[in-house]
Amino acid sequence: MDAGLPRPSARVEKGARQVKPSAQGLLSVIVPFYNASAYLQNCLEALRRRANTAIMN
Amino acid sequence: MNDGSTDSSAEVAGRFADRVLTFPSPRGPAFARNRGAEVAKGEVLFFIDADVFCYPDTLAKVSEVFASRPDLSAVIGSYDNAPPAANFLSRYKNLTHHFVHQNSSSEASTFWTGCGAVKREVFLKLHGFDESYRMPSIEDIELGYRLREQGYRIALCKHIVVKHAKIWTFRSLLSSDIRDRAIPWTILQLYYRSIINDLNVSWPQRAASIFTCLAVCLGALSFWNPWFLAAAAALMIPVIGWNYKLYRFYYRQGGAWFCLRAAAMHWFYYVYSMLAFGTGCLQYLARRQRR
Helix, strand or coil, rough: CCCCCCCCCCCCCCCCCCCCCCHHCCCEEEEEEEHHHHHHHHHHHHHHHHHHHHHCC | CCCCCCHHHHHHHHHHCCCEECCCCCCHHHHHHHHHHHHHHEEEEEEEECCCEEEHHHHHHHHHHHHHHHCCEEEEEECCCEEEEEEEHHHHHHHHHHHHHHHHCCCCCCCCCCEEEEEHHHHHHCCCCCCCCCCCCHHHHHHHHHHHCCCCCCEEEEEEEEECCCCCCCCHHHHHHHHHHHHHHHHHHHHHCCCCCHHHHCCHHHHHHHHHHHHHHHHHHCCCCCHHHHHHHHHHHHHHCCCCCHHHHHHHHHHHHHHHHCCCCCCCHHHHHHHHHHHHHHHHHHHHHHH
């Protein structure tokens, strides 16, 4: 999951912090799993939400 | 990175991840993470376990730290103080982990993949995790040793927190702490001839381990002479003193009953950690003799 993190002009969600322009490095999120279906949905859902927010912004 | 799952994990991951790599049989998280790093496009690799949930600002904070601290090659975070698993052992274990990270040096000595990020360039230069670890073990700590050995800096950023959802049982706790952590970490420290003074292996913690083991021995002797029990109790006074902040934290999180049980569990942890340390030393010596 690659997330271009919040751009300087980003609309920041309530409670989230504005990130400096220099913080735009691409972050790759790597999640290894083995028979982890009980946990995985919550883990990836939380990550996906963040990545989508960052990309949309 | 689907490490040979036989349940519905791959299908679940497929609904959320950009890309799911599937390996036909389990090769361990070191192998899986290394393959992920090879195909990743980011400048920074962020590792998280499948039973860890990030907060809305976790990724932004990681990015922010790398942007504001160009001297850093890696960053690790901390578990939060509100683990969702409600059973005693899970609360004890997850809260202890939180406390240790929140009270350790910000200049980290090890890496941690529960919530850890590393510059991809550096990671690939060091050839990633040691894939000889075929099970979840100390592959992250081992990478941290190599990072430090090569002069790279790792920061423990206590404001980067994630939630650990793992449900611990007595058996999983013992096998993880002894087989997967304490024994291999002992061997690793002997191999590098580097005893770190941080996290749960600081000098006060080592002394507390020794004192607790002595107290247990004296307690056993009290069947022969009751005065040994008084000596055992005296030995536990400094142990409580060294861990006063931790036990106060237990009390604040769960009240007196939780604090009592957690402190007892913590003393048990000292005993089995000492046994694991001895086992690790013996295994290290045996390996050296075989060479």
